[in-house]
Amino acid sequence: MATNDQPVSVVTGGAGFLGSHLCDRLLAEGHRVIALDNLITGNVANIEHLAGRDDFLFIKHDVTEYIFLPGPVDFVFHFASPASPIDYLELPIQTLKVGALGTHKALGLARAKGARFVLASTSEVYGDPLVHPQPETYWGNVTPIGPRGVYDEAKRFAEALVMAYHRTHGLDTKIARIFNTYGPRMRPRDGRVVPAFLTQALRNEPITVFGDGHQTRSFCYVDDLIEGIWRLAHSAEYEPINLGNPAEMSVLNFAREIIAACQSRSVIVHRPLPVDDPKVRQPDIQRARERLGWEPRVPLKEGIERTRLYFQNLLNSGRL
Ligand code: UDP
Numbered sequence: 429m430a431t432n433d434q435p436v437s438v439v440t441g442g443a444g445f446l447g448s449h450l451c452d453r454l455l456a457e458g459h460r461v462i463a464l465d466n467l468i469t470g471n472v473a474n475i476e477h478l479a480g481r482d483d484f485l486f487i488k489h490d491v492t493e494y495i496f497l498p499g500p501v502d503f504v505f506h507f508a509s510p511a512s513p514i515d516y517l518e519l520p521i522q523t524l525k526v527g528a529l530g531t532h533k534a535l536g537l538a539r540a541k542g543a544r545f546v547l548a549s550t551s552e553v554y555g556d557p558l559v560h561p562q563p564e565t566y567w568g569n570v571t572p573i574g575p576r577g578v579y580d581e582a583k584r585f586a587e588a589l590v591m592a593y594h595r596t597h598g599l600d601t602k603i604a605r606i607f608n609t610y611g612p613r614m615r616p617r618d619g620r621v622v623p624a625f626l627t628q629a630l631r632n633e634p635i636t637v638f639g640d641g642h643q644t645r646s647f648c649y650v651d652d653l654i655e656g657i658w659r660l661a662h663s664a665e666y667e668p669i670n671l672g673n674p675a676e677m678s679v680l681n682f683a684r685e686i687i688a689a690c691q692s693r694s695v696i697v698h699r700p701l702p703v704d705d706p707k708v709r710q711p712d713i714q715r716a717r718e719r720l721g722w723e724p725r726v727p728l729k730e731g732i733e734r735t736r737l738y739f740q741n742l743l744n745s746g747r748l
Contacts, residue, residue, distance in 0.1 A: 434458055434459060434460045434483065435458070435459045435460070435502040435503065436459065436460045436461075436462070436499070436500055436501050436502050436503075437454045437459045437460070437461050437462070437501075437502065437503040437504075437505060438461075438462045438463075438464065438495075438497065438501050438503070438504045438505065438534075438537065438543075439451050439454070439461060439462070439463050439464070439505045439507055440464045440465070440491045440504075440505065440506045440507055440508035440530065440534055441464075441465055441470060441491075441506075441507035441508030441509060441548075442461070442462075442463020442464055442465050442470070442475065442486065442507070443463060443465035443467060443470030443471055443472055443474050443475050443486065444465065444469060444470040444471075444474065444507060444508070444511070445474070445511070445609075445611075445613045445614050445615065445650070446507055446511075446548065446606070446609065446650065446653065446654075447463065447465065447470065447474075447505075447507040447508070448463075448470075448474035448475050448613055449611070449613065449650050449651075449653075449654050450505055450507060450654055450657060451463050451475060451478065451484070452478075453654045453657075453658060454503075455478065455481070455483060455484060457658070459483075459502075459503075460483045460484070460485075461478075461483065461484050461485070462485045462486075462487065462497060462501075463475060463484070463485070463486045463487070464487050464488075464489045464491055464495065464508070465486070465488065465489070465508065466488065466489060466490040466491070466508075467488060468510070468519065468522060469510050469511070469512075469515055469519075469615065469618070470508075471613075471615065472486070474613045491506075491508050491526065491530040491533055491534060492522075492525045492526055492529040492530045492533065493533070494533060495533050495534065495536070495537045497537065497541075500541060501537065501538070501541035501543045502541075502543055502544065503543055503544050503545075503546065503661060504534050504535075504537055504538040504541075504543050504544070504545050504546070505546045505548070505657070505661070506530065506531055506534040506535075506545065506546065506547050506548060506586075507548040508526050508530055508534075509523060509526045509527060509530075509548070509579070509582070509583075510522060510523045510526070510579070511579075511618075512615075512618040512619050512620045513575075513576060513619060513620070513702055513705075514618065514619030515618060515619070516575065516576060516578050516579045517575055520575075520578040521578075523578045523579050523582055524578050524581070524582045526582070527579070527581075527582025527583050527585060527586045528582055528585050528586070528589075531547065531585075531586040531589050531590065532589060535589060535590065535593045535599065538593075538599060538601075539593065539597055539599055543600075544600040544601075544602070544661065545590065545593070545599055545600065545601045545602065546601075546602040546603075546604065546657065546660065546661050547586055547587065547590050547601070547602065547603045547604065548604055548606055548657075549583050549586060549587050549603050549604060549605045549606065549668065550579070550580075550583045550605060550606055550607075551605055551606065551607040551608070551670070551672065551709055551711065552570075552576065552579055552580045552583060553568050553570070553580060553583055553584050553587065553605060554566055554568040554569065554570075554706075554709075555568045555569040555570030555571070555580055555704075555706065556569050556570075556704060556705075556706045556707060557569055557706065557708065557709065560708050560710060561674065561676075561710035561711060561712040562670070562709070562710065562711060562712055563670070563712040563714070563715070564605065564667065564668045564669065564670055564712075564715055568580075568584075570584065571704060574703055574704040575702075575703050575704065576703070576704045577704075587603055587668065590603055591603075591666075594666055600666075601666050602660050602661060602663070602665060602666065602669075603666075603667070603668040603669065604656065604657055604660055604668075604669060604671050605668050605669065605670045605671065605672075605711075606653065606671050606672065607646055607648060607670065607671065607672025607673070607709065607710075607711045608621075608645045608646060608647050608648065608672065608709065609647070609648045609649070609650055609653045609672070610622040610647050610648070610649065610650065610731065610732075610735055611649055611650030611651070611731065611734065611735050611738075612650070612734065612735055612737075612738035613650075613738070614735070616739065616742060616747075616748050621645070621679060621682065622647070622735065623739070624636065625682070625683055625686040626686060626690070626735060626736060626739045627739060627743075627748060628694055629686050629687055629689075629690035629692035629694050630690055630692065630736070630739055630740060630743050630748070631694075631743070631748075632692055632693045632694050633694060634694060634695055634696070634697040635683045635686070635687065635694045635695070635696045635697065636697055636698075636699045637679055637680055637683050637696055637697070637698050637699070638679070638698075638699050638700065638701045638702060638705065639679075639698070639700070639701030639705065640680070640698065641678055641679045641680030641681075641683065641696075641698070642678050642679075642680065643678065643679055643701070643705060643706065643707050643708065644676045644677060644678050644679070644707075644708045644709060644710065645676070645677070645679065645682070645709050646672055646673050646674055646675055646676045646677070646709060646710045646711060647673055647675070647677075647682070647728060647731070648671070648672045648673035648724050649673070649724065649726035649728075649730075649731030649734070650731075651726060652673065652724035652725055652726050653671055653672075653724075655722065656669075656671035656716060656720065656722045657671065659720040659721070659722050660720060663719060663720055665719055665720070667715075669715050669716050669719065669720065670711040670712060670713055670715065670716060671711070671713070671716060671722070672710075672711035672713065672724075673711070673724040673728075674710055674711055674712070674713055674724075675724075675728060676708075676709075676710040677728075680696070683696050684696075685728065685729075685732065686732065689729070689732045689733060689736055690736060
């Protein structure tokens with residue numbers, strides 16, 4: 429039941445993977461939630477269980493266009509963006525626009541409403557890192573003109589814009605640098621390693637490891653990530669904070685984990701490594717530990733099992 433004393437949160441990208449989980453959490457905490465999404469990579473299936481609630485409103489809107497919303501807003505969470513390497517290749521201009529113009533519009537909304545602003549930034553601001561693991565103080569190693577540059581630079585620009593609003597207008601802002609996160613509601617064909625490997629393993633098809641598979645990633649389960657976002661949103665921090673799971677592994681070993689989790693007959697095959705694919709990635713989460721009292725709790729095996737069940741359901745119902 430919506431009441432006037434409930435906090436109001438706006439979530440851009442509210443029908444996406446992270447955005448929809450964030451909507452769930454905010455509603456569970458008693459917020460009224462307005463989700464905005466243009467659905468180019470988001471999916472209403474991610475929020476269909478919220479339809480009909482009087483404390484939830486979905487508006488199909490491209491956040492690079494002016495955002496008009498009546499009434500008070502307490503939090504703006506800017507989570508809209510294509511978020512996988514093949515999405516950046518297919519949607520390079522939209523990726524740049526939502527990071528730049530979309531962040532500007534979302535900041536403008538927060539400023540007009542006196543709301544707190546939370547940016548979903550990314551470990552991609554570190555590019556192909558020369559410092560390992562990556563602390564927030566590392567400036568990164570990004571090429572502006574490579575195919576991934578559209579995402580990396582858009583998010584770097586977004587961070588710069590957030591800090592400018594913070595310094596110039598005194599806006600209450602937060603920047604989460606989100607490392608590889610996985611869980612239910614990832615898009616099956618978004619090309620990222622978790623949906624790709626799970627889909628292939630469940631179908632007993634070859635697992636496509638890019639390059640020699642020695643590149644590393646560190647995978648965080650979505651519930652842990654959302655807990656970090658919640659804590660950050662209620663903290664006094666305005667400096668960027670890494671949110672991710674420091675448990676690092678090679679992509680090759682990750683493929684083996686997925687095969688075992690699915691009891692799959694898949695074999696591993698190698699495909700060319702995409703351009704500018706970072707060789708290593710691992711968050712230094714000391715800042716999140718100290719300032720938010722946060723660290724991930726869900727072990728990889730458990731997170732993979734929950735995610736496997738989601739993809740198994742899609743497969744069983746012909747939606748994979
Ligand atoms: N990857 C892979 N096979 C796939 C998809 C991805 O080996 O079918 C690799 C990719 O090259 C990268 C890692 O898995 O090294 C993570 O890729 P993802 O697209 O999930 O995100 P990234 O961390 O690169 O942004």
